[in-house]
Amino acid sequence: MTRFAVTRAIEGLIVLLVMSFVVYGLIGLMPGDPIDLMIASNPKLTSADAQRLRALYGLDRPILERYLNWLTAALQGDFGYSRAFARPVLELIGPRLVNTLVLMVASLTVALIVGLAAGLYAALHPRSLIDDLIGYLSFISISTPTFWLALLLMMLFSVVLGVLPASGMPVGADTGLGERLRHLILPVATLSLASAGGYTRYMRAAMIETLGQDFIRTARAKGASEMRVVLRHGLRNALIPVITVIALDFGALFSGALITETMFAYPGMGKAIYDAIMANDFNLALVTLLFATLTTLVGNFAADLGYAWLDPRISLAAGRAGT
Amino acid sequence: MRRLSILVALVATGLMLASATPSLAQGKEDLVIGMSQFPATMNPNIEAMAAKSFVLDMAHRPFTTFDTKWQLICMLCVELPTVENGLAKLVDLPADQIQAPKTAGTGVCTPVHDKGITLTYTIQPQATWGDGTPVTTDDVLFTWQVGQDERSGVTNLELYRRITKIDVKDKKTFTMHVNKLTFDYAGINDFLLLPAHIERANFAEPTEYKRRTAYDTDPTNPGLYFGPYRVTQFVPGSHIALEQNPTWWGAKPHFKRIVVRVIENTAALEANLLSGSIDYVAGELGFQFDEALAFQKRFGSRFDVIFKPGLVYEHIDLNLDNPILADKRVRQALLFGADREAISQQLFEGKQPVAHSFVSPLDWVATDDIPRYAHDPAKAGALLDAAGWKAGPDGIRVNATGERLTFELMTTAGNRTRELVEQVLQSQWRKVGIDIRIKNEPARVFFGQTVRERKYSAMAMFAWISSPENVPRSTLHSSEIPTAANNFAGQNDTGFKNALADELIDCIEVEFNREKRRALWQRIQALYAEELPVVPLYYRADPFVFPKWLTGVEPTGHQYSTTLWIENWKAR
Numbered sequence: 001m002t003r004f005a006v007t008r009a010i011e012g013l014i015v016l017l018v019m020s021f022v023v024y025g026l027i028g029l030m031p032g033d034p035i036d037l038m039i040a041s042n043p044k045l046t047s048a049d050a051q052r053l054r055a056l057y058g059l060d061r062p063i064l065e066r067y068l069n070w071l072t073a074a075l076q077g078d079f080g081y082s083r084a085f086a087r088p089v090l091e092l093i094g095p096r097l098v099n100t101l102v103l104m105v106a107s108l109t110v111a112l113i114v115g116l117a118a119g120l121y122a123a124l125h126p127r128s129l130i131d132d133l134i135g136y137l138s139f140i141s142i143s144t145p146t147f148w149l150a151l152l153l154m155m156l157f158s159v160v161l162g163v164l165p166a167s168g169m170p171v172g173a174d175t176g177l178g179e180r181l182r183h184l185i186l187p188v189a190t191l192s193l194a195s196a197g198g199y200t201r202y203m204r205a206a207m208i209e210t211l212g213q214d215f216i217r218t219a220r221a222k223g224a225s226e227m228r229v230v231l232r233h234g235l236r237n238a239l240i241p242v243i244t245v246i247a248l249d250f251g252a253l254f255s256g257a258l259i260t261e262t263m264f265a266y267p268g269m270g271k272a273i274y275d276a277i278m279a280n281d282f283n284l285a286l287v288t289l290l291f292a293t294l295t296t297l298v299g300n301f302a303a304d305l306g307y308a309w310l311d312p313r314i315s316l317a318a319g320r321a322g323t
Numbered sequence: 324m325r326r327l328s329i330l331v332a333l334v335a336t337g338l339m340l341a342s343a344t345p346s347l348a349q350g351k352e353d354l355v356i357g358m359s360q361f362p363a364t365m366n367p368n369i370e371a372m373a374a375k376s377f378v379l380d381m382a383h384r385p386f387t388t389f390d391t392k393w394q395l396i397c398m399l400c401v402e403l404p405t406v407e408n409g410l411a412k413l414v415d416l417p418a419d420q421i422q423a424p425k426t427a428g429t430g431v432c433t434p435v436h437d438k439g440i441t442l443t444y445t446i447q448p449q450a451t452w453g454d455g456t457p458v459t460t461d462d463v464l465f466t467w468q469v470g471q472d473e474r475s476g477v478t479n480l481e482l483y484r485r486i487t488k489i490d491v492k493d494k495k496t497f498t499m500h501v502n503k504l505t506f507d508y509a510g511i512n513d514f515l516l517l518p519a520h521i522e523r524a525n526f527a528e529p530t531e532y533k534r535r536t537a538y539d540t541d542p543t544n545p546g547l548y549f550g551p552y553r554v555t556q557f558v559p560g561s562h563i564a565l566e567q568n569p570t571w572w573g574a575k576p577h578f579k580r581i582v583v584r585v586i587e588n589t590a591a592l593e594a595n596l597l598s599g600s601i602d603y604v605a606g607e608l609g610f611q612f613d614e615a616l617a618f619q620k621r622f623g624s625r626f627d628v629i630f631k632p633g634l635v636y637e638h639i640d641l642n643l644d645n646p647i648l649a650d651k652r653v654r655q656a657l658l659f660g661a662d663r664e665a666i667s668q669q670l671f672e673g674k675q676p677v678a679h680s681f682v683s684p685l686d687w688v689a690t691d692d693i694p695r696y697a698h699d700p701a702k703a704g705a706l707l708d709a710a711g712w713k714a715g716p717d718g719i720r721v722n723a724t725g726e727r728l729t730f731e732l733m734t735t736a737g738n739r740t741r742e743l744v745e746q747v748l749q750s751q752w753r754k755v756g757i758d759i760r761i762k763n764e765p766a767r768v769f770f771g772q773t774v775r776e777r778k779y780s781a782m783a784m785f786a787w788i789s790s791p792e793n794v795p796r797s798t799l800h801s802s803e804i805p806t807a808a809n810n811f812a813g814q815n816d817t818g819f820k821n822a823l824a825d826e827l828i829d830c831i832e833v834e835f836n837r838e839k840r841r842a843l844w845q846r847i848q849a850l851y852a853e854e855l856p857v858v859p860l861y862y863r864a865d866p867f868v869f870p871k872w873l874t875g876v877e878p879t880g881h882q883y884s885t886t887l888w889i890e891n892w893k894a895r
Contacts, residue, residue: 031771046481047812052473085559086364086539092559151590158598166595171562171584265586267561275560
């Protein structure tokens with residue numbers, strides 16, 4: 001187990017290092033720089049000023065030199081300064097991380113409860129009317145663009161019915177817990193509805209396949225109750241492929257809500273990535289994207305641990321499935 | 324029974340949520356403004372962003388600015404210096420500060436290069452920072468010190484560089500010595516005061532100032548502001564709250580609290596406005612023109628929508644290094660072949676007027692006495708014939724060597740309005756035998772590389788923003804053509820080289836006499852309309868969407884924001 005964890009940690013560090021270079025290089029390859037944005041909004045900015053500012057912000061230096069400078073500082077704990085928000089990057093992403101965590105944990109929880117329950121029910125009643133209905137709703141959920149869904153919910157509940165706020169975070173005089181929860185409803189609903197369909201389909205397929213296995217028949221033959229067969233034997237095994245999907249979604253915890261956060265003006269990590277890229281803010285973009293990479297790696301690691309817990313036949317020590 | 328209980332619970336929850344929603348009638352003492360961009364910093368001198376100006380102008384004031392009638396006025400000062408009132412005095416420059424004329428001269432005027440000017444200003448006697456510290460000449464001297472230091476990160480050093488000395492008379496009066504004489508000498512709009520009592524310590528290490536400025540590290544410090552409001556909450560990327568500043572010396576503002584919240588997506592911005600989550604969408608940074616037009620049709624009974632034409636000049640830059648476009652007759656044919664009036668009427672319902680030159684018709688120096696190009700396909704055809712382009716078998720003109728009259732037209736991909744204008748122009752120009760190939764690029768590529776490095780082969784459609792009576796040095800003077808040699812500095816992207824234009828620019832900058840200056844402006848506009856380095860299209864209008872109860876917001880049409888007069892905003 002320890003060996004497995006150390007190996008994965010070393011692999012993760014290598015991936016992060018490569019990713020940092022790739023992301024920095026890709027951002028650097030994009031034409032234009034922040035000074036171009038300044039020129040566009042200030043008719044009085046002279047060409048001499050533009051050149052001076054490029055030198056001041058180090059934008060006139062080769063991309064490799066800039067990257068190595070960043071990496072050296074990052075290894076010493078200085079992840080740089082966000083030019084778009086005039087703050088140290090780490091100071092900036094702290095509150096956003098918390099906001100995203102709140103949003104994503106809530107929406108993932110709702111999506112899992114809805115998706116797994118619906119998938120389970122559909123698997124236990126295959127080809128029934130309810131199964132068909134769940135199937136249709138799942139496909140609607142999977143194929144509806146998040147942007148459109150967010151707008152639809154906003155128009156319905158905020159504009160037409162006027163029962164919920166159209167933004168994800170209160171900014172008025174009342175910013176208490178109740179008001180914060182009320183503002184979270186629509187973003188959470190958007191994210192949950194967008195991902196519940198996928199979980200439903202995975203759960204249904206995995207459960208139907210599991211319920212057809214020999215060991216299920218054996219369990220029934222041994223006189224186990226149907227509840228025990230489904231939950232203890234069926235669900236536990238069906239969850240293995242589903243966990244892979246959830247683990248992959250784990251990376252999206254910190255970056256995947258980009259559209260939803262932007263639509264609901266919710267100050268989270270997804271919106272930070274959007275803002276950073278739009279403003280050509282190297283340091284912020286790099287750190288936020290690396291964070292998304294890190295969470296994906298952690299998610300995969302957690303999935304590996306989950307497999308071992310759910311299925312004792314899977315051995316982590318050897319780094320491969322045992323028999 | 325069980326189902327009924329569930330239904331009752333759902334209805335009760337709905338009612339509870341509904342009752343918690345703030346009603347429109349509530350909170351008229353508060354104003355929530357939505358806009359699409361968040362300011363990178365609140366420091367008045369670092370970064371030049373419309374978003375920052377919009378917020379900061381509620382809490383800070385420049386010495387001078389242009390009012391809604393486009394007249395220069397004092398805001399923080401008491402009286403504008405003029406030669407007539409004796410507060411402005413011409414002085415001889417020392418030999419080491421005299422700059423040689425940049426152009427050879429064609430006899431239009433004799434640009435003055437050996438004179439400077441002294442300007443005396445008095446700060447508003449009651450002006451006080453929000454922490455009770457008076458605004459004094461100490462702040463003026465400190466701001467100048469920061470402004471002229473190239474390491475400080477100040478965006479626009481031009482004005483600070485021109486000031487060679489500041490003499491302090493007392494705590495409120497000072498005299499600036501400026502080494503460049505220009506007609507707009509009294510306007511020190513870019514001299515934006517910093518509080519010396521707070522910022523001096525942060526400037527101890529100039530290279531670190533842009534990271535240590537209290538405007539970023541402690542933006543809610545009341546001592547940073549002296550306007551009608553001061554910032555009380557600053558959440559990066561989300562919102563900024565402002566409350567009345569007790570030390571403000573002017574008229575008491577109506578709203579007790581103003582919240583500016585940022586919603587980048589304009590569809591979401593609209594939903595927030597309709598739901599009452601925000602009260603007003605900033606015209607400076609809100610809806611796109613077409614969105615506002617559609618909004619007006621749907622919700623015009625609930626909101627007032629004003630389209631204010633301004634200084635954003637949409638045009639097509641023509642690459643004058645292109646041998647076909649180097650021929651003036653071809654450029655003029657493009658103008659005669661385009662029905663710009665139809666574009667203005669049919670696409671913009673006449674709300675974005677046709678541009679005939681780079682000077683806005685709202686500017687006092689605008690003139691009608693210039694060549695104009697009404698839609699005349701016959702004239703366009705005659706000019707192209709004369710230039711050697713005859714109608715080919717498929718209707719597209721060809722020259723004697725069989726080369727087709729084809730141009731590439733580029734603009735920012737995804738900008739619906741520009742893409743629509745492109746398609747209309749393509750169709751109109753095809754009727755006079757000109758083939759247009761549309762090739763659009765993302766804005767970042769288009770502005771960051773294609774235009775900046777003059778990589779477009781023929782036509783580039785975009786907009787210039789200027790200011791009232793803005794001398795077009797950066798866009799028309801031959802010394803401002805971007806090249807690899809000058810690291811693509813300058814904004815004369817067409818490559819326009821004209822000795823008379825250079826001379827007129829130099830002359831306008833130093834002509835004090837308004838009538839003589841007006842005559843020079845007429846000449847350069849006429850020259851522009853004759854030479855046509857660009858295809859002028861239209862002046863963009865900013866759409867302002869107000870709730871019917873909000874009064875006193877007066878769109879300016881220039882780059883200085885409406886919030887400079889926030890104390891006049893009221894709820895009806």
